[in-house]
Amino acid sequence: MVLDTLITGGDVLLPHGLHRVDLGLADGKVAGVYAAGTAPTATETIDAAGKTALPGIVDIHFHVRAPAYPERGTVLSETRAAAAGGVTTLFEMPISKPCCSTPGELARRRDHFSENAVINFALYAAPGDLTKASRDKMMEIGCIAWKIFTTPSPAGRADEFEGLAFPDEADQLRALQLLADTGLPVVVHAESAALLAHYEDAAKALDPADAATHGKSRPAICEAVAVAKLLAMNMTAQAKLHIAHVTSAQTVQVLRDFAGTSDFTAETCPHYLFTTEKDVAKAGIYAKVNPPIRHQADQDALWQAIEDGVINYVTTDHAPFAKAEKQAAEGNFPAAPPGVPGIEFILPAMLDAVANGRLSLKRAHDLICANGARRYGLYPFKGALLPGSAADVTIVDLAGETVISAETLHTHAREVAHLFEGRRLRGRVTQTILRGNTVFLNGDVVGVQGAGEFVTPAAAK
Numbered sequence: 134m135v136l137d138t139l140i141t142g143g144d145v146l147l148p149h150g151l152h153r154v155d156l157g158l159a160d161g162k163v164a165g166v167y168a169a170g171t172a173p174t175a176t177e178t179i180d181a182a183g184k185t186a187l188p189g190i191v192d193i194h195f196h197v198r199a200p201a202y203p204e205r206g207t208v209l210s211e212t213r214a215a216a217a218g219g220v221t222t223l224f225e226m227p228i229s230k231p232c233c234s235t236p237g238e239l240a241r242r243r244d245h246f247s248e249n250a251v252i253n254f255a256l257y258a259a260p261g262d263l264t265k266a267s268r269d270k271m272m273e274i275g276c277i278a279w280k281i282f283t284t285p286s287p288a289g290r291a292d293e294f295e296g297l298a299f300p301d302e303a304d305q306l307r308a309l310q311l312l313a314d315t316g317l318p319v320v321v322h323a324e325s326a327a328l329l330a331h332y333e334d335a336a337k338a339l340d341p342a343d344a345a346t347h348g349k350s351r352p353a354i355c356e357a358v359a360v361a362k363l364l365a366m367n368m369t370a371q372a373k374l375h376i377a378h379v380t381s382a383q384t385v386q387v388l389r390d391f392a393g394t395s396d397f398t399a400e401t402c403p404h405y406l407f408t409t410e411k412d413v414a415k416a417g418i419y420a421k422v423n424p425p426i427r428h429q430a431d432q433d434a435l436w437q438a439i440e441d442g443v444i445n446y447v448t449t450d451h452a453p454f455a456k457a458e459k460q461a462a463e464g465n466f467p468a469a470p471p472g473v474p475g476i477e478f479i480l481p482a483m484l485d486a487v488a489n490g491r492l493s494l495k496r497a498h499d500l501i502c503a504n505g506a507r508r509y510g511l512y513p514f515k516g517a518l519l520p521g522s523a524a525d526v527t528i529v530d531l532a533g534e535t536v537i538s539a540e541t542l543h544t545h546a547r548e549v550a551h552l553f554e555g556r557r558l559r560g561r562v563t564q565t566i567l568r569g570n571t572v573f574l575n576g577d578v579v580g581v582q583g584a585g586e587f588v589t590p591a592a593a594k
Contacts, residue, residue: 234259319372409429
């Protein structure tokens, strides 16, 4: 046997920890894990001395909205950024124009991503008209999971949220019950519509230029109440529920209180783990996200929840916007579009947490990759480096440094990445390999447009 590629001389993160072994790749898969000097010959050898090979990162919460709004970023630009961040598979959320809530739109987005993606991708679907016929057709096409919002459609964006936004609790329960039979995760953006309306109305009397106004218009209670209601509903529905982007100590407590009542999991994001409302005040409207970035006590509670296993997923919620869109809302937080680019930040930020002793490398990787692959039924084809796994590898220099700046970012939204601008992080992505082919190397994206494959729940079978 002749390998296509042999990665040698470095450490490899295996399911049971770090090991100094050689990694063989052939035909787009891991061919073997070998003691030093025992591997077959290879067409290409990568010297990874002083570096660490990780399973390619799987980000389960990503937005590009393509093919709509190319001024915010395209499938090509944002999957290039993902490759630069060490991400080899991303799960794209269904907010699009029109919403990805019908079989036709799901197929259209699949084809668009297939033509343009540099890395592998999966697609969420919204449950749309809540009929079994539509649900089953979208499963046939290959949606990876489902997504709903408990909030109403934003003003002027009804077509982007048609079949995705369910502010009525009866509809939320109907959706959970309809989707429970599919066995696919149901991801929920959880904020109480009634409480949001109450607090947003009260916030009209506050200074729109003050960063704190956004937090006061969407306080933690809005999230905590919505999550509590969903978890109570799921005791009946028994769906495979996943709570998106948890932000607060209140919600963490709700998750603790409902432990064991149904099959549910929860995620948070780097902007909640590494920044607070003080950072938002400095960055201004460029740091507006929904739900809002909160206080130090909330950040501390999120880290404690990770330590305790209450939260087992960290995702980017990457959401690029055009500079002109953000600038148009300067001094007006309520009017600013919500979202920050994060796909190139997540892995270096988590490696920095490892360097600071907050996490082990294995735990950090589980949070941003392996756990997601497991939850969505892709493990060990994704999220592991074992014989038969996808040859998706991210090579990192744990002693290296990543400096976040508009000059080095690859996302189209690099000019609005103010929240993380100037961050110096210990840990650097040096090479990203997709199905055995290098797509990022030492600062340059070398992946080919259209090389990304559509990942479906059947991929690991």
